[in-house]
Amino acid sequence: MKVLVIGGGAREHALVWKLSQSPKVTKIFTAPGNGGIAQLAQCVPVLETDLDGLLTFALREKIDLTVVGPEVPLVAGVVDRFKANGLQIFGPDQKGARLEGSKKYAKEFMLKYQIPTAQYAAYDNLNEAYAGLEQFAFPLVIKADGLAAGKGVVICHRKEEATAAIKIMIEDGKFGAAGKEIIIEEFLEGVEASLLCLVTADKIIPLE
Structure with missing residues (x-):
């Protein structure tokens, strides 16, 4: 499986590190990536905000799965663009990303x-x-x-x-x-906590 990770920060470094441990993953690209990520994946010079460039790259390389790290491309509609072109991509669509945007x-x-x-x-x-x-x-x-x-x-x-x-x-x-x-x-005083979940049309799976 060829995977594209969009982003170039610590979050994306962690994603690439974990993906690299999967026996199903044969090649990882990161756009744009960073120096640390370059030790685990092939970084490509496409900005996370360049939706046309990301889509062109994914189609050309026949990417099997794209994982989006940053909020900006999600809010801009990268998931919608990829799905409209028949590509598998992990992340909320533009409507869902408005909750963050x-x-x-x-x-x-x-x-x-x-x-x-x-x-x-x-x-x-x-x-x-x-x-x-x-x-x-x-x-x-x-x-x-x-x-x-x-x-x-x-x-x-x-x-x-x-x-x-x-x-x-x-x-x-x-x-x-x-x-x-x-x-x-x-202003609310208290302890801040985050609960992350994977969501499908009819399932909510909390991450432990």
Whole structure:
């Protein structure tokens, strides 16, 4: 089996390391990969954001399975593109990836299906966001709506910190389009835990 891993970070390095242990895998490509991954797989000079380039490579090399690491290509619809061309790929489609790609959408989804979540409000206007701070007690959380490489969340203990965070995101454009809309969210104190599952149409399999 020929496998393509999309991405070039530590997550993808771990995926390649594990895939390389499978007797079913005969060849691993990584796009774009990194120096560590190059010891285990063949790195190809195609960026994870280049969906046309990734698809062309996978078709040319007759890739049997593609595994996507980063969120950006998932949100951009790489799974939909590959499946439309008859290729096997592991990851959520563009609709499913919106849960990761937009915090506002994720909040709306949780409210719709009565999934417990912190109180919030969404804003794309600077002055309206400033005024919206009055609805929350401190500390509170300011979040860029879109993908910001893990940097788009600020815990604010005072109003000055909150207004500065809002300005940096909406007006100054620190996170580009990802921060043009923001979430102001209730601060919840506790231990953060993640539960990862494999999901099919009718099965949920928790990973241990």
